[in-house]
Amino acid sequence: MPIHDLAVIGGGINGGGIARDAAGRGLKVVLFEKDDLASGTSSASTKLIHGGLRYLEHGELRLVREALAEREVLRTIAPHLVRPLRFVLPHRDGMRPFWKLRLGLMAYDFLAGRGALPRSASVKLAGNPLGAPLKPNYVRGLEYSDCFADDARLVALTVRDAADRGANVFTRTEVVAARREGALWRLTVARGGQRGQVLARALVDAAGPWAGDVLDALKLHPAPPLRLVQGSHIVVPRLYPQERAYVFQIADGRIVFAIPYEADFTLIGTTDRDVSRPAENAQASPEEIAYLCAAASAYFAAPVTPSDVVWAFAGVRALAGDAAGAAQDASRDYALALDAPREAAPLLTILGGKLTTHRRLAEAALDKLAPHLPLMAGSWTGKAALPGGDFPFAEFDTVLRLLRTRFAFLDKRIARRMFLAYGTMAFRILGDARSEAELGPWFGPDLCRREVDHLMDREWAMSADDILWRRTKLGLHIAPADAVALADYMETRDAGVAV
Template sequence: MNREIETVDMLIVGGGINGAGIACDAAGRGLSVALYEQQDFAGATSSASSKLIHGGLRYLEQYQFRLVAEALAEREVLLKKAPHLIMPMRFVLPHQPSLRPAYLIKLGLYLYDRLSSRSQLPASKAIDFHHSGILQSQFETGFEYSDCFVDDARLVILNIIQAKQLGAKVKNYCQVIDAKEVEQYWLVTLYDQVNHQTFQKRARLLVNAAGPWVSQFIDQKLNVESEQKVRLVKGSHIILPKLYEQPHAYILQNDDQRIVFVIPYLDRFSLVGTTDQTYQEATHQVEISKQESLYLLDVVNRYFIKQSGIQDIIHSFSGLRPLCEDKKSSAQKVTRDYKLVLQHANNSAPLISIFGGKITTYRKLAESACKLAMPFFPQMKKSWTAKTPLPGGDFNGTPEQLTSQLLQSFNWLDKKIARRYIAQYGTLAWQLCGNKKGLGEFFGAGLYQLEIDYLVKNEWVIYPQDLLWRRTKLALFLGEKELQKITKYFKNSPICKGAMSAKGEIKD
């Protein structure tokens, strides 16, 4: 056995929210951890969600009470772990008697308020829409309840940062070429797509957190048969100009018994989604169809006074949810619960594969994965993530108060920029600003050289799209000339040079 090959306790394949959460939890328990992602961290499903931390009100109709209760409990935990990143939000549900009777909605909201302790969010209530000026006149009454909004990709990055702080080795744009069992270890061959290098790692335990590629990884890289089947469900969203000024979201019922969210987004937009379509095509390029766009527009236009068309769509995105196959005929009825499968027979090297899950319950999923791994690592420490803040979340008070403190520390900051820095970085904003005396070169939409350099140095930004679509969402605010200027900076800056390949053009 080659002694030059490094051995780790746990090697994780996949840098979405589940892989990031497991890496963070396991590293904090004292294991040596390595995590590799074939694209960018949060480059697939974990940056294409509805960006909600929620219990899932509609799952109550499917009697998934355990899932809802766990998600509601996690909502409270995550609010405390990342108070700068996760925002409480009120959700308005217009009543449409032909779809669901009022008593059924009241019962659902009663359960939603009581399935878990709710110390930080107000209870649900009935509301009146007369003279609202937002909804069409036939919607006269409705209900309001609490959930939370999150920047999903940044939640992944915070877990990656914390995993690294705890000793984990992490790398994006690094693909697993092969994994095979050799003398009760996993011998994993990897290809670094940035530096064009192939290398190997040994692992005592392999975690398959490949998301939509979970079954494909088992079949093609491990050459073993998967014990759990997965159903890929495509969820698509559109971004429209702001439909209303109020800070609350809407949850709209549709004739097909689905619901569609309309969520205030980045001060200037409304985020609308999602669809649910069983998906059987290639997983590397997932895009919204015209049919999906028209579906979402039709739902929105039946509720709102302000009408929208295809020409109003500013941006769209789609993601694949790898759900546990439970033989349900409808994609919307397939469970959003997760399942962890441990394969370990005849003293073979253990493999844990992650099927299903939702962003709200990623931390509990990570705890479950560590619990499965515990028999192989007697030295593993106890669970710890429930009461430990994520990087940037270690402060008391409100984000507004933290913004004021940042402005006092760096009087050369503009208030609008300081507010965004706190929302994205929390207390890490002090590290971002460092001992600098200014913001440096300006690229548009509040983006300066200071932030680009910080993200390249500290948050694994390789290409402009990593910066503009996942570490931030500033691509939505930038024009073509500004995007070209950013690309030029990535190619020529001493800090960025070498971090971008010849094909590192800006794209979604």
């Protein structure tokens, strides 16, 4: 039986990032995900790559500085996925004073450093198109820069890069038993009613909110303190034409974002609600939906009601530490718990973390394991592009024009969507096609067979939901009959395992 250097449990952003980094360092890596990639928390975020402006209030300067540095790294290695966005923060009487907000944004700019995104500025909202969607009492505010990204696509491309560098990736595969045999782990895995065994020199538990459940189920050491916080979001028809996000201060001390989403919609979130256990299929509660509608309605001139919601989603964030204090005030920093008895195989449990800092978390995780994996090479992920990101962001428009020119028959909207999702890989997916018919059949106006085949062959998609709600967000656009046709096509095609 071959021996892997590293086995990773969890196909979210942290597990994927660790697998990618380790594979690129020359380690023999295997990753197991019991469901689909990014099927939990990693597809249920607010889709932001950001420093965490509100973390400054809690004095988490190191986390903000690290996150802002990572924002720039991710812009460089994934220019098709990570896109700059300006945020408008209306000032609300009775909330944080204007001077305090301005000072906080100046500190944010300073921590980001020179050469980053455009700096913050004061803005008059009265008589300004930026203030047009808002109630007339919001007359001034501030603007600053951060980034937006499709979280589930970031996971899929991170894992794709891990596989391209030699990692073995198994989705719909659960680790059901693990025991130490001296310097090795013996794992028992189950998939589709069949079981197998895997040997590895080190084991990483990156199951996110299920990290403690994994340790319990495998009869390993008790999990360190872990706080589970549900965050819910709603999606409504587009509320305003501006390509800006809005940041709203709420009376309970939280902030809520309203973000342009999928061209035709606005994404509003998030909530913070303590839960005792992670749900396999977390749902936004009616109370959370009402809360987000009320938060948006306090600012937008046109009220937002639950009847406007076309989609709601929720995820459970695993935060390092206990449940003391308000959920929104809990740190988003990560912690790494290493269990490495003398002359025994190590176990590393990942606690907390956020989308933005996943790459640094992976580096820190491998630094922890380095004494146990002495042949491992050094860090490398800070400059290596993710699949499809092999171009400078400054050339985004140029490369997109090349794609539109090469496939002039393709609707410009579809070409842009594919470029945002796949970057330069879009050229390979579309291949030698000379007409839309050669890409078909089509599942509605936006999704063609060639893209579906790519997602099944190269990105581990096995169900219509994998494609419509994680690899893409076309579930917001597709007609029910087309979704059924997609499911039928996938069932009749041999999906196999992505390689």
